[in-house]
Amino acid sequence: MISFLAKRIMQAVAVVLATASMVFFAVFIIGDPAQLLYSQNASAAEVEAARRYLGLDLPLYQQYFNFMGGLLHGDLGRSFVYGKPALGVILQRLPATLELAFASVVLAVVVGLPLGLYCGLNPRTIRSRLIMAVSALGVSLPTFWIGIIIMLAFAVNLRLLPTGGRGNTLTVLGVPWSFLTIDGLRHLLLPAASLALWQASLILRLTRAGTEEVLRQDYVRFARAKGIAPGRILWVHVLKNVLAPVVTMVGLSLGGTIAFSIVTESIFSWPGAGKLLIDSIYAFDRPIVVAYLMLAVTIFVLINTFVDLIYAAIDPRVTLGAADSGS
Amino acid sequence: MSEPDPILVVSDLNVSLASGKRMTPILREVSFALRPGEILGIVGESGSGKSLTASAIMGLLEPPVRIVSGAVAFKGRDLAALDEKAVRAIRGNEIAMVFQDPAMSLNPLLRIETQMVESIVAHDRGCSRHAARERARAALETVGVPAAAKRLRAYPHELSGGMRQRVSIAIAMLHSPAVIIADEPTTALDVTIQAQILDEMTQLCRKNGTALIWISHDLSLLSSFADRICVMYAGRVIESGPCGEVIGAPRHPYSRGLILSVPAMARAGKDIEPIPGYPPRVGMVPSGCAFRPRCHRASPACAVQPPLQTVASQQSAACFHPFDDKLQVPA
Numbered sequence: 001m002i003s004f005l006a007k008r009i010m011q012a013v014a015v016v017l018a019t020a021s022m023v024f025f026a027v028f029i030i031g032d033p034a035q036l037l038y039s040q041n042a043s044a045a046e047v048e049a050a051r052r053y054l055g056l057d058l059p060l061y062q063q064y065f066n067f068m069g070g071l072l073h074g075d076l077g078r079s080f081v082y083g084k085p086a087l088g089v090i091l092q093r094l095p096a097t098l099e100l101a102f103a104s105v106v107l108a109v110v111v112g113l114p115l116g117l118y119c120g121l122n123p124r125t126i127r128s129r130l131i132m133a134v135s136a137l138g139v140s141l142p143t144f145w146i147g148i149i150i151m152l153a154f155a156v157n158l159r160l161l162p163t164g165g166r167g168n169t170l171t172v173l174g175v176p177w178s179f180l181t182i183d184g185l186r187h188l189l190l191p192a193a194s195l196a197l198w199q200a201s202l203i204l205r206l207t208r209a210g211t212e213e214v215l216r217q218d219y220v221r222f223a224r225a226k227g228i229a230p231g232r233i234l235w236v237h238v239l240k241n242v243l244a245p246v247v248t249m250v251g252l253s254l255g256g257t258i259a260f261s262i263v264t265e266s267i268f269s270w271p272g273a274g275k276l277l278i279d280s281i282y283a284f285d286r287p288i289v290v291a292y293l294m295l296a297v298t299i300f301v302l303i304n305t306f307v308d309l310i311y312a313a314i315d316p317r318v319t320l321g322a323a324d325s326g327s
Numbered sequence: 328m329s330e331p332d333p334i335l336v337v338s339d340l341n342v343s344l345a346s347g348k349r350m351t352p353i354l355r356e357v358s359f360a361l362r363p364g365e366i367l368g369i370v371g372e373s374g375s376g377k378s379l380t381a382s383a384i385m386g387l388l389e390p391p392v393r394i395v396s397g398a399v400a401f402k403g404r405d406l407a408a409l410d411e412k413a414v415r416a417i418r419g420n421e422i423a424m425v426f427q428d429p430a431m432s433l434n435p436l437l438r439i440e441t442q443m444v445e446s447i448v449a450h451d452r453g454c455s456r457h458a459a460r461e462r463a464r465a466a467l468e469t470v471g472v473p474a475a476a477k478r479l480r481a482y483p484h485e486l487s488g489g490m491r492q493r494v495s496i497a498i499a500m501l502h503s504p505a506v507i508i509a510d511e512p513t514t515a516l517d518v519t520i521q522a523q524i525l526d527e528m529t530q531l532c533r534k535n536g537t538a539l540i541w542i543s544h545d546l547s548l549l550s551s552f553a554d555r556i557c558v559m560y561a562g563r564v565i566e567s568g569p570c571g572e573v574i575g576a577p578r579h580p581y582s583r584g585l586i587l588s589v590p591a592m593a594r595a596g597k598d599i600e601p602i603p604g605y606p607p608r609v610g611m612v613p614s615g616c617a618f619r620p621r622c623h624r625a626s627p628a629c630a631v632q633p634p635l636q637t638v639a640s641q642q643s644a645a646c647f648h649p650f651d652d653k654l655q656v657p658a
């Protein structure tokens with residue numbers, strides 16, 4: 001357990017450093033932020049002063065070492081645009097993204113898991129064939145398209161829900177949250193649903209396939225032969241075996257949603273970190289872009305580690321060392 | 328000598344596979360009786376319907392396979408006519424089952440203890456957790472599992488195949504059932520462990536007066552411990568009788584072929600004689616006697632299904648031209 005975590009942390013650090021370096025150079029190649037930050041009619045001397053202030057006049061390798069040096073002290077640099085520490089700027093926007101991501105995953109699990117179980121237990125009914133057909137659409141339609149369609153349907157045409165923004169928020173622990181107010185929930189619903197559809201469809205299909213597979217297993221027949229009640233067979237024998245792979249899937253999809261809710265945030269003007277990333281890329285705000293991607297990688301690794309721990313807790317055959325080399 | 332009344336009577340059991348409106352028969356007119364404490368061996372090639380017979384008795388058939396007609400009378404009650412709840416009260420309690428592959432029949436995610444305690448509590452509502460655990464431990468010791476208390480805490484993958492099958496057997500014996508159906512319980516195990524487990528299980532059943540249905544494709548194995556033997560072919564019982572008679576003087580050409588194709592049982596000095604051809608697949612069973620295409624005694628009469636009828640005092644065979652001589656068994 002300890003050695004598993006130590007190994008994971010070392011892996012994470014290596015991945016984060018490599019990501020940071022790649023992104024640093026990639027963004028450098030794209031363009032010179034000083035040109036964009038200052039108006040067209042700024043004098044050459046002004047731009048030069050700005051470059052010196054931001055450290056952009058130094059040779060590339062020098063900038064890189066300064067950046068990496070700062071990194072080791074937990075300093076990801078200052079945003080060129082906001083003039084504030086990059087990490088702080090992102091962390092300020094992160095709760096909105098986390099809120100949206102968690103809301104969509106919860107929605108996806110609440111919808112996908114029971115429906116998948118239903119379809120697995122009753123594969124031949126018309127209802128489950130209908131559900132499977134909808135889920136086939138759900139996994140193949142692009143998320144941005146879903147977002148636009150449900151916005152048009154529910155917000156623009158039916159006017160049932162707002163088109164964008166976070167709505168009223170309630171501040172807890174110094175962070176504003178939408179899900180704590182009715183108005184906020186109304187704002188959260190459409191973007192969360194558009195992110196949830198794909199995940200729910202995937203969870204549904206995985207659960208359905210898992211349930212059908214597990215029901216065929218001898219241990220389910222043996223449990224029936226022992227005279228165990230159907231309820232216990234379903235909740236203890238079947239569900240536990242179905243759940244193990246679903247947990248992995250949910251973890252991965254949570255990570256993906258946090259890192260890539262960019263498009264949905266843009267469509268619904270959700271003021272999260274994804275929208276910040278897009279704005280920062282346009283502005284050549286390198287520290288923000290680098291810090292964002294590093295944070296995304298870190299969150300990914302954290303979630304993966306957490307998923308492996310849960311998996312090992314569910315399935316005694318999985319040892320953490322093996323899970324580590326397997327993933 | 329008066330025979331005790333049978334405890335389980337399977338009569339004219341027909342099981343079919345439903346596909347759309349078509350019904351494909353899989354088991355046909357399967358009939359046999361099991362007396363208290365007796366060991367009945369059911370033998371037949373793979374696909375002859377042995378496992379399905381076991382599932383039908385236990386009420387474990389799943390759609391699209393179902394009982395079309397016939398009865399499974401246990402202590403005078405027809406299990407096929409009882410509702411699911413009533414059958415569940417009998418399953419694992421009065422009739423228990425052991426499956427072929429011990430690697431598959433225990434749930435990989437649950438401790439042995441959980442799987443044993445749930446079996447106890449399923450039929451003894453009042454049993455406390457502590458008492459159930461104690462019973463589980465004692466049951467493991469009875470079937471020769473060492474360090475039983477420790478094994479209770481283990482997961483199935485932490486035990487060897489032989490140990491896992493002992494656990495399954497211990498589970499089957501938890502409620503001292505009147506009947507245990509063992510579906511090839513040693514086929515998946517090493518030869519040495521096979522023999523051990525077979526010995527232990529048959530001895531325990533004899534000691535407790537438990538009747539045992541032992542399903543196997545291996546006639547020479549069955550002949551070493553069964554009291555009576557049923558031979559199945561293409562979903563039918565084609566011969567049944569006391570073990571000595573069926574082995575020593577098989578009446579049906581298929582039974583005889585089965586015995587002569589086993590090297591250890593073939594007549595001394597003679598080569599083994601494999602049965603030509605293959606058993607028919609479900610849905611492709613020929614009309615009349617299903618064995619006809621492979622039978623060297625077949626005559627035009629065999630185009631009609633031969634009934635299972637008495638050929639000797641306790642022996643029945645489904646054949647129009649049964650043998651009536653003994654086999655010479657090697658000394």
Ligand SMILES: Nc1ncnc2c1ncn2[C@@H]1O[C@H](COP(=O)(O)OP(=O)(O)O)[C@@H](O)[C@H]1O
Pocket residue numbers: 344353371372373374375376377378379380392608609
């Ligand atoms: N669920 C099922 N669906 C379709 N065919 C089945 C099913 N179960 C068993 N069968 C068929 O029934 C026949 C008998 O099977 P089984 O009882 O398992 O044979 P055995 O145990 O003697 O090897 C086989 O030919 C098999 O293909």
Ligand code: SF4
Pocket residue numbers: 579580581616617618619622623624625626629633645646647648649
């Ligand atoms: S009934 Fe005819 S074909 Fe069938 S086993 Fe007997 S002799 Fe052979």
Ligand SMILES: [Mg+2]
Pocket residue numbers: 377378379510
């Ligand atoms: Mg079988």
